[in-house]
Amino acid sequence: MTDKNQKPGETKAALAFPEWATRAAADIADQKSEPGCEAMTRVVETVCKEAPVVYRNEVANRLQDDDSAAHRWYRFVLSFPPHLVRDYLEDFGIENGKIVLDPFCGTGTTIVECQKMGISSIGIEALPMAHFASQVKTDWSPMPRRLLDHAKKIAEKTIAKLEASGIQDIPFFAEQPDETEKLRRLPEDIGTLLLKGSVSPLPMHKTLVLMETIEENRDKRYYEHERLALANALVDDISNLRFGPEIGVGKKKEDAPVVAPWLSRIQAIAEDLEHLPEVNGASTMVHRGDARDVIELLKPNSIDAVFTSPPYPNEKDYTRTTRLETVLLGFVKDKVDLRALKKSLVRSNTRSVYKADDDDAWIENHAEIQRIAGEIEERRIELGKTSGFERLYHRVTKLYFGGMARHLAVLRKALRPGAQLAYVVGDQASYLRVMIRTGQLLADIAESLGYEVDDIDLFRTRLATATKEQLREEVVRLRWPGK
Incomplete structure (x- = not known):
């Protein structure tokens, strides 16, 4: 499918996570008058430098x-x-x-x-x-720009909630609170269904705050795509999971960005929706x-x-x-x-x-x-x-x-x-x-x-x-x- 913004003779390269994140940062930076945009830009730019995405199946079976x-x-x-x-x-x-x-x-x-x-x-x-x-993945009905705008607002609100409790979504240079008892957790009966150590306490807290904000700003036009983007980010960026012959828990991440990886997935979905064919x-x-x-x-x-x-x-x-x-x-x-x-x-x-x-x-x-x-x-x-x-x-x-x-x-x-x-x-x-x-x-x-x-x-x-x-x-x- 040809990009309508693509120059003649130019081949559109496959998008990698840092590029999505950079674009998301640039989009938000263009709207600096909006609350939370500077914090969101810092998050995305930092993830670009420190945490590129590696898809679970990428090595074994790459997408063309x-x-x-x-x-x-x-x-x-x-x-x-x-x-x-x-x-x-x-x-x-x-x-x-x-x-x-x-x-x-x-x-x-x-x-x-x-x-x-x-x-x-x-x-x-x-x-x-x-x-x-x-x-x-077979619902191509959302308007791409509106989906991305809606997700940015959720990102900004989530960042604001985290910062209000002294938590940054940037784990690479921010000091995070030590009081783990104040962090949100899954109910114990639900938590026992997970592999122990699947997600560290601080990334889990951030994830639950993001999930809450998605629910509070639920729009049926975008809700399911926003949730799927979170599922993708959870496994690839937020969790401690590793995939070999069988799933297991790998090196523990004491902290990990949550909002920026999620927003980058939304950016990817929006870009795809822009160019997918009519049904x-x-x-x-x-x-x-x-x-x-x-x-x-x-x-x-x-x-x-x-x-x-x-x-x-x-x-x-x-x-x-x-x-x-x-x-x-x-x-x-x-x-x-x-x-x-x-x-x-x-x-x-x-x-x-x-x-x-x-x-x-x-x-x-x-x-x-x-x-x-x-x-x-x-x-x-x-x-x-x-x-x-x-x-x-x-x-x-x-x-x-x-x-x-x-x-x-x-x-x-x-x-x-x-x-x-x-x-x-x-x-x-x-x-x-x-x-x-x-x-x-x-x-x-x-x-x-x-x-x-x-x-x-x-x-x-x-x-x-x-x-x-x-x-x-x-x-x-x-x-x-x-x-």
Whole structure:
């Protein structure tokens, strides 16, 4: 998409955080008569110098410069790149008038790309934070300048509140109060849902003050975009979280800026809204739901294509990956909510396995899956592994593929004859280094359910943490013949 302010022949570079922050500072500096603007300028300029953004997924799977609009508002670690969606939909011959489904919608890569292409799409996602992100990332209705102006006023009011209590949003040279007992905290029952040390007390206090100010100045035209910007800033700049094979708590930040990183995200959203294409009649819907029960959310014979990436069979707990922003934004309020959320997911890790789970019945006659599960259990016994989670490795393997079989079986009713499907999946060796060829097994299951397997394409390889082997990530291409 060409910037209307771009000079002929000039390539618009991808925006980095310091540039957004500098622009935000300049905008506020132009309005020096407004209260709080000088403090806000100091915050933004300081963050430019000291704390550039590094997105959670940037090293592993960079966005191409031309793809960043809307996608950069919030993404999962290792989300597949937008160009992969375009490549396959173009190969499938999908155009305006067709409907694309992503039943494991995540943070909306497929549906955002469909909206850019003028193609109608439907997303289904069980995780509330990811569902929220997908909804906001496909809402291009806010007026960019008004969104930014509204956010600046919130920033100024938040800075004023903090300064009134002797707190600066600039941790690099300001002395902050020592009385931590005066700082705002989450209620204890809610705080226990978070990984201990996710956010240090002072940044948490600033975050809660900002959240309060957003609520006090709530405008339905901008509210959800402002909250998504906070979720993004929380994870990347404010928190102590680190992302490796699994989420954890890294080096503790005694203090961190809050208002400026949030405002920089608003600046990025506003810039994207300025240049995103008109929707032109394409509809986008995002449902909160279980991918194993898609027919409850879809009309029969309505879907022309599927592009998706389900979870892989490993120990990555996506309810932990998004726990901080999920809790702070109020999507999960207690352990009852958390348990219900886990039960709505395909079982891909042992933290989400429950006694009554029975998806494994779907693959009880699949010899290779049964063999792999048996090998995992034999190796566990051989190695003397006795923890509760380790005892579940063989079971969660069967539950995972059973859940995927259940999903594919139910999905058939929603597909039009000739519908084409692409599932991005990866090999795994997380369970005691027993190799699981996910793509081949998924293709076998689909074929047993009446799908035609067109191909299994190699997408990329990645290094296994445990074995240091290169594991394949593949795109399983299916077709529904309409039997």
